[in-house]
Amino acid sequence: MILLNNCLVLRFNLKMEVKDKKKHILDSAEKLFAMKGFEASTVREIADEANVNLAMISYYFGSKEKMMESLFQERMINTKLKVEQLLKNEHMPPFGKVEIMLDDYIKKVLENEAFYKILLCEQVMKKNLEIIRMLKELKLSYAAMFTDLVKEGQKKKVFKKNIDVLLALNTMTGTVTQIIINKEHYCEFNNIEVLQEEELKHFLHSKLFDHLKNIFKTILGYES
Amino acid sequence: MILLNNCLVLRFNLKMEVKDKKKHILDSAEKLFAMKGFEASTVREIADEANVNLAMISYYFGSKEKMMESLFQERMINTKLKVEQLLKNEHMPPFGKVEIMLDDYIKKVLENEAFYKILLCEQVMKKNLEIIRMLKELKLSYAAMFTDLVKEGQKKKVFKKNIDVLLALNTMTGTVTQIIINKEHYCEFNNIEVLQEEELKHFLHSKLFDHLKNIFKTILGYES
DNA sequence: TTTTATTAAACTAACGTTTGATTTTATTAA
DNA sequence: TTAATAAAATCAAACGTTAGTTTAATAAAA
Numbered sequence: 001m002i003l004l005n006n007c008l009v010l011r012f013n014l015k016m017e018v019k020d021k022k023k024h025i026l027d028s029a030e031k032l033f034a035m036k037g038f039e040a041s042t043v044r045e046i047a048d049e050a051n052v053n054l055a056m057i058s059y060y061f062g063s064k065e066k067m068m069e070s071l072f073q074e075r076m077i078n079t080k081l082k083v084e085q086l087l088k089n090e091h092m093p094p095f096g097k098v099e100i101m102l103d104d105y106i107k108k109v110l111e112n113e114a115f116y117k118i119l120l121c122e123q124v125m126k127k128n129l130e131i132i133r134m135l136k137e138l139k140l141s142y143a144a145m146f147t148d149l150v151k152e153g154q155k156k157k158v159f160k161k162n163i164d165v166l167l168a169l170n171t172m173t174g175t176v177t178q179i180i181i182n183k184e185h186y187c188e189f190n191n192i193e194v195l196q197e198e199e200l201k202h203f204l205h206s207k208l209f210d211h212l213k214n215i216f217k218t219i220l221g222y223e224s
Numbered sequence: 225m226i227l228l229n230n231c232l233v234l235r236f237n238l239k240m241e242v243k244d245k246k247k248h249i250l251d252s253a254e255k256l257f258a259m260k261g262f263e264a265s266t267v268r269e270i271a272d273e274a275n276v277n278l279a280m281i282s283y284y285f286g287s288k289e290k291m292m293e294s295l296f297q298e299r300m301i302n303t304k305l306k307v308e309q310l311l312k313n314e315h316m317p318p319f320g321k322v323e324i325m326l327d328d329y330i331k332k333v334l335e336n337e338a339f340y341k342i343l344l345c346e347q348v349m350k351k352n353l354e355i356i357r358m359l360k361e362l363k364l365s366y367a368a369m370f371t372d373l374v375k376e377g378q379k380k381k382v383f384k385k386n387i388d389v390l391l392a393l394n395t396m397t398g399t400v401t402q403i404i405i406n407k408e409h410y411c412e413f414n415n416i417e418v419l420q421e422e423e424l425k426h427f428l429h430s431k432l433f434d435h436l437k438n439i440f441k442t443i444l445g446y447e448s
Numbered sequence: 449t450t451t452t453a454t455t456a457a458a459c460t461a462a463c464g465t466t467t468g469a470t471t472t473t474a475t476t477a478a
Numbered sequence: 479t480t481a482a483t484a485a486a487a488t489c490a491a492a493c494g495t496t497a498g499t500t501t502a503a504t505a506a507a508a
Binding site: 242276277278279280283 | 486487488489490
Binding site: 186 | 402
């Protein structure tokens with residue numbers, strides 16, 4: 001029984017190690033994909049970056065393309081929204097929920113810059129249909145969630161009528177995305193080139209949050 | 225003299241034809257780059273799409289990469305702003321100028337969807353330094369122009385103080401870009417799948433313009 | 449002993465580019 | 479105007495390189 005237990009533990013550890021190795025390869029791939037794009041990143045580069053043998057990529061993922069899909073599956077697990085739970089909280093006011101949605105989204109993008117860059121390019125190209133399918137599902141659930149939130153606010157007479165929820169969401173995603181892309185310019189323009197990575201994130205988060213909060217107040221017709 | 229004139233006309237026509245051929249190749253390249261990305265589009269595909277021999281691309285542009293640069297030079301000529309002239313108009317109110325800026329930008333993106341998709345991906349990857357240089361210059365002039373516009377409005381006491389011009393511009397570009405990317409979803413969601421291409425452009429323009437106008441009123445603190 | 453993981457090397461297909469022959473167009477001199 | 483000549487444009491084929499993937503041998507683990 002103890003032996004069996006040990007074996008199980010060992011097997012468990014091994015499986016974990018394999019999973020970690022796969023994750024490690026995905027991290028390297030993500031880095032390169034964000035820097036140079038999917039097509040321009042070679043499996044040899046990815047293997048070098050991850051310090052594994054070239055053949056391991058086919059061995060673990062099947063192909064370069066399936067590795068990309070694995071990356072999306074891996075990263076999109078963490079994309080489930082805090083707000084989806086908070087939405088059901090009866091005591092929280094609707095605009096408080098909007099604030100949490102904004103905060104949550106901004107944080108996620110700033111924490112996963114590389115992935116959101118890849119995401120952006122994939123959405124433009126629409127080459128990998130499996131990824132497009134995943135993204136469509138995510139977008140629909142996001143839109144449905146926000147629609148419910150807006151309806152709740154309208155019912156409680158704190159949001160105005162005739163709100164274009166998709167346009168609102170696109171302003172949120174678009175603004176954050178553009179800031180990620182233009183990060184350097186934005187810093188230069190504001191003379192804050194000396195900030196550390198973490199300080200910079202904090203600065204951008206604060207700027208984006210205030211900016212989008214004001215915009216959403218207008219869009220939703222909310223008076224604080 | 226007449227002969228000389230004829231020769232000049234002939235020479236002129238020939239040069240025009242070559243220019244047209246180059247433009248035609250660039251149109252085909254643009255289409256493919258927007259669909260599949262730069263790296264995933266092969267010069268053979270581009271040549272096929274343009275109905276020219278494979279070797280003509282090196283012959284005309286030097287290389288695939290230089291062809292991309294030619295595409296950017298070609299397309300960015302038309303990116304100069306109407307507003308840059310209108311800005312000097314003393315009689316037009318500041319927010320009227322903002323409206324023209326928004327209208328102008330939305331129109332340009334909707335009329336050149338393919339190019340703006342390529343533009344987006346290039347900004348993410350930052351691979352071709354010559355293109356990045358061109359874009360930085362464009363962005364700086366755009367920001368400077370809008371800064372002047374904002375200052376004018378502040379001087380005339382119709383805009384509020386402490387406006388983050390870059391954040392405002394990123395909301396403009398980001399929102400329009402996201403709508404281009406999510407065009408299909410947006411149409412599905414609004415049940416307008418049956419529209420013709422031109423009608424759809426008109427619909428999107430109208431939606432985006434009203435949306436951004438309201439947002440910019442808030443950002444600039446403008447009361448109509 | 450069997451399964452799993454790792455490797456260096458090889459494989460095939462496709463890439464961007466170049467070549468050299470050929471056709472088309474332009475220029476020049478009779 | 480015409481014939482000869484020079485230049486530019488076009489093409490099929492080939493070039494060398496590199497891509498993603500597979501193989502078959504070896505090492506490690508179960």
